[in-house]
Amino acid sequence: MSTTSPGSGRHGTLWATAHRGAAVERRENTLAAVRSALEAEADFIEVDVRVTRDGHVVLLHDPTLERLWGVDRPIAEMDWAEAAGLGSGEERIPLLAEAVALVAGTAATLLIDMDTPDAAAPAVSVVRGSAPGARVAWCGSLEAVSAVRDLDPEASIWLPWNRRDIPPAELLERLRPEVVNAEYPVLSRDLVDAVHAAGLRVACWTVDDEDAMRWVLSLGADAVTTNRLGMLQKVSAEGRAAWERAPRPTRLAGAELVAAAAVAHELAQWANAFTRSADLGRVRTKANAADHVTAVDLAVEQHVRQVIAERLPGHTVVGEEMGGSAQPGVPCWYVDPVDGTSNLANGVPWTAFSLALAIDREPLVAVLGDVWHGQVFAAVAGLGAEIDGQRLELQPPSEHAAADLAGTIVSTELHGHSAWPGMETFLDMLRERFCTVRIMGSGALALAGPAAGRGVGTVIERFNPIDHLAAALVVREAGGVLVDDNGKETAWPESGGILAARREHASELYALWATARRSAQEARHVV
Structure with a gap:
């Protein structure tokens, strides 16, 4: 032998x-x-x-x-x-x-x-x-x-x-x-x-x-x-x-995917608990007086980077506070340690921890910590989404169901600390339809909201994978609709903003958003 x-x-x-x-x-x-x-x-x-x-x-x-x-x-x-x-x-x-x-x-x-x-x-x-x-x-x-x-x-x-x-x-x-x-x-x-x-x-x-x-x-x-x-x-x-002409596969190994999902979930649970109890330290500002950073932001991102380096070697990290850059074909984590830092700095209990893994522009794993509810949204591409272990699955609308916005809630967020171009028009059109708007100060939680039945849709005027990719993957895996400002379905817009919505409301909300943006552009040309 x-x-x-x-x-x-x-x-x-x-x-x-x-x-x-x-x-x-x-x-x-x-x-x-x-x-x-x-x-x-x-x-x-x-x-x-x-x-x-x-x-x-x-x-x-x-x-x-x-x-x-x-x-x-x-x-x-x-x-x-x-x-x-x-x-x-x-x-x-x-x-x-x-x-x-x-x-x-x-x-x-x-x-x-x-x-x-x-x-x-x-x-x-x-x-x-x-x-x-x-x-x-x-x-x-x-x-x-x-x-x-x-x-x-x-x-x-x-x-x-x-x-x-x-x-x-x-x-x-x-x-x-x-x-x-x-x-x-x-x-x-x-x-x-x-x-x-x-x-x-x-x-x-x-x-x-x-x-x-x-x-x-x-x-x-x-x-x-x-x-x-x-x-x-x-x-x-x-x-x-x-x-040599073959593209690199945009996927993880099976064991690597399991490990990545487990690490992400552990980090989200840890970040929720840490953020609720940690001392904010000296609250500083970055771009302007409305752009806050706390000791919590820095400590959470540092911890995320350390754990990923130890348990997922070969993966890179791009973060809100410490930067970084993605490399072609290499798994990259996008982390916002505190999405809604202004809320945290001002004692408003509405912040999130956002963490998403992607290869190139293909999101694979996501977690979103709803800090003050102590909940964790999670999603794996192709395998669905959940919140605290309960599956999130938006039911498709029945063939004859009315998709009336009256009495519903739609979310949006400011662009920085300012209204985005066309936002006032957008709010007016929703008001005329007896639809209420919420601006809560966490783009991640707002974007993920429709997946969990928290409102019927969300408009984010400027997509950023650090802030929004995790929520986008959750919505996609829950069966919601994601479109960019050109109406193209995508979890990662090449530029501009993103809309997340329940399927029965997506078309109307996109039409209102497009009309509002177009009116702002026309107004600028007149001036």
């Missing part, structure tokens, strides 16, 4: 890795999938393993058999004989030993993936007792590959690394991996170069998009795990000139 990886792939220098066998062609983690990957000339064939109640190591990704086999039972509570009865031929749950035997004598390596260390000892035992001439490598969780290393000093290890910083030298020394294996969004040229400088190879997973394949190859990735093996082989043959 060989545990040494091949020196190079059969398609140039790239190692093409089939995810869960050839999962697109055959049922995943079956002998049929492994055979299909062999026929497609995969360099590595990744499979997942779990252990039955009676100690047999089988190929299976999920803890239960429900998704693939229609049996809502954990494999750990079933004997091998029960699991073996599902499916037929090579379309069934196989033993790890069968998969190892299938790759024996071929040029492919079986890459064994484990998400817990419990399977390590029985899986290593199976590999040791299997057919000679089979190549095997190991990946999965850090705990699992650490257990393999303890059991087998010669094992070929793929180190899991889903962070944007460099693996520490002591970890590399302890595990002695041949490959650093990352979910592809965390890759950067610096990370790839550092891994190569350490004499190791870089692998990434699971890459099924053509442009993403080109991008990771342009960085110098040595191995790519994919469900689209043929597509990867075609892209690999294109060459560097084609790869």
Whole structure:
């Protein structure tokens, strides 16, 4: 049995890795999938393993058999004989030993993936007792590959690394991996170069998009795990000139997204509590006497920067008080430590903590602390919005529902400490419709309001991602409408302002806002 990886792939220098066998062609983690990957000339064939109640190591990704086999039972509570009865031929749950035997004598390596260390000892035992001439490598969780290393000093290890910083030298020394294996969004040229400088190879997973394949190859990735093996082989043959044109993906790795959402929520809870109890210190001003800054603003932003640097390495921060700049393709946090500082400085209990994560102009994670209610709005792109764990979901208007503004509340904010051009006209038009206006002094809370049923809409004349991006993502994920001053739906206007509204009121509110702005422009031309 060989545990040494091949020196190079059969398609140039790239190692093409089939995810869960050839999962697109055959049922995943079956002998049929492994055979299909062999026929497609995969360099590595990744499979997942779990252990039955009676100690047999089988190929299976999920803890239960429900998704693939229609049996809502954990494999750990079933004997091998029960699991073996599902499916037929090579379309069934196989033993790890069968998969190892299938790759024996071929040029492919079986890459064994484990998400817990419990399977390590029985899986290593199976590999040791299997057919000679089979190549095997190991990946999965850090705990699992650490257990393999303890059991087998010669094992070929793929180190899991889903962070944007460099693996520490002591970890590399302890595990002695041949490959650093990352979910592809965390890759950067610096990370790839550092891994190569350490004499190791870089692998990434699971890459099924053509442009993403080109991008990771342009960085110098040595191995790519994919469900689209043929597509990867075609892209690999294109060459560097084609790869270099690919855009960087605007997404986070899965584990990174989970960590970012957790860190953001913790920071919002901390900021709410800190702001309510902290000493304001000497209240200073910035641009003018109405533009306040307190010791709380500074302390909160400093804390945010410190936590993000410690727990989300490779992320940048742009803040209201300490500035900063975003970098192309790099996760960037936009923080307003106290939105509504004038309120705070004057004892008015209506302020917010605003924090949003974006890559380029694509918002991904947001939290908004409603300081004096002690509440936290949160949103993750594509996954919805909530307040204190309760889902925010604006119901679409019924087909025949009237969208009358009479009796409703609309919010807006001053531009600095002044009315924005056209604001008086806007207020007059709302008054004529018996719609009440609120100007509360926190653009973040005002913009998020419609998502939580606090009024039907909000107009912010000058959008700033530091102040407003978190609230915008909350509204979008709650099912509200966001448009810029040209009427284009967007959570991040390229310039100008933004309107957030319940869907049934969005068109009318935008028409009033546009009319008010147009009247101000016409008045300026007359003068």
